[in-house]
Amino acid sequence: MQEVSLSSAMVQAKCPRCRKGNLFNVSVFSFLKLTEINGKCPDCGATITPEPDFFYGAMYISYAFSVALMVTVFIVLNFFFEKAPVSSYVLTVLAGNILLMPLMLRYSKVLYLYGLGKLKYDPKALEK
Incomplete structure (x- = not known):
């Protein structure tokens, strides 16, 4: 059986225990069911959600993603435009947050699960 690397499993949003089962019911890039995560791994049966409010801490990671996006937008707009109007900053940050919302929400959960999950x-998890 081929082993999946940690970074590959995180990018593909796979179970931390077996690195085969999907963490989400739908694609990571989907706007459907943004906050739903599988309770158990469909492949190895590991409990992904150890307690009911476990993923509340992922909000801090999602917030950091939003701040990083905002800083990036500010730097890019200041680089290309000498005096951009405030509305262009606001609209660009708003559009970027809306478009990247599925990725930021889901990858914040993935990072939180891999970092603080048990x-x-x-x-050999699939053999058990």
Whole structure:
């Protein structure tokens, strides 16, 4: 059986224990069911949500993503335009947040689960 690297499993939003099962019911890039995550891994059966409010801490990571997007927009607009109107900053940040919302929400949960979750990689998890 081929082992999946940690970075590949995180990018593909796979289970931290087996790195095969999907964390989300729909695609990571989908606007449908943004906040729903599987309770158990469909492949190894590991409990992904250890407690009911576990993913509230992922809001801080999502906030950091939004701040990083805002800073990036400010730097890019200041680089290309000498005196851009405030409305262009606001509209660009708003559009970027709306378009990237599924990625920011979902990857904040993935990072939080991999960083603070108790699930550790077990290459033999599917055999159990």
